[in-house]
Amino acid sequence: MDTHRLTVVQCALDPARAAAFWSGLLALPGGGRGATEVPGDERRPTLRFVPGSPAGREHDGFHLHVLTADEDDLRATVDLVLRTGGRHLDVGRRPDERHVVLADPEGYPFCVLPPGGTFLAGSGRLAEVTCDGHRATGLFWSAALDRPLVWDRDGETAVETAPEGGTKISWGGPPVAAPPATAAKWLELVVDDPAAERERLLAAGAGALPDVADGTVRLTDPDGFVLRVSRAP
Template structure:
């Protein structure tokens, strides 16, 4: 399907294989016995570059439990299970333009939800035709749109 092996410094006996898709996006294929991925589906985790603070922000913004908080790395997961979203902690790569990963949220009451997210540490960036663009505490843009 166009993927290829890449080396990101993993040990030869690591319990995972690192691949890149045709666009150069990295992904790990992890053995099923990995306990961190228990309770997830085939897409076990989406890994983001970010600080512990941004992991705590998304915990509160999504109202999902923090399922990992160790050595500045954090992860959240829906209370219903499924894919985890994690942040790798420092050092955070320098920002060059917009991030490829983007979260978009929906809300019944945009004004109330914008106020709540700002109180959690988000920054309001701009109004959109159908919502608002904000940034999380690390400066990553995300959208908030009406249901």
């Protein structure tokens, strides 16, 4: 089977600034693809930022979770976000909720999580890509990534990036909002043979869309959110 490497792609008015923000937040080296990428590894997806407008796309399919080591780390992480161009978001959290909801410099929401619990144990600082999607979409991505479900309860599903753990990719179950007409962020599989992968994913339940000019394959998952398949460099 083809090697599947997951990339999280977000449109940005300033891709280099967005990459630098996330590189600093995750304490990871940046510089990939002309300083617009935070390279991943076998336990963590790549983050890539491409030119485009994020305006009005805050809830476009998924958002990221950053896990902290302790309460001091949580406070320091929030302070770092605010110093480097992020801001607080008011989403009506309950008083007992300890996570902090923030927006990056492009306006995309993400959560900074306190330590505790077992679900994200061993996930790393980029702990989770949490997506909109029914169980059928979780099952689809389990097949797409060739990774078993590590969570399957009450319509919620999740996989791990690598057999030994790493970033989790999760789908929250119903209710699922309709995807926007134009995607400003998407999940992308990087593979050796995009044409063959396209056929495999169509057979697994993907929907077809016209490919882009550079040959990158565009599809939709079972809930209608855009995904892409590109060729490994």
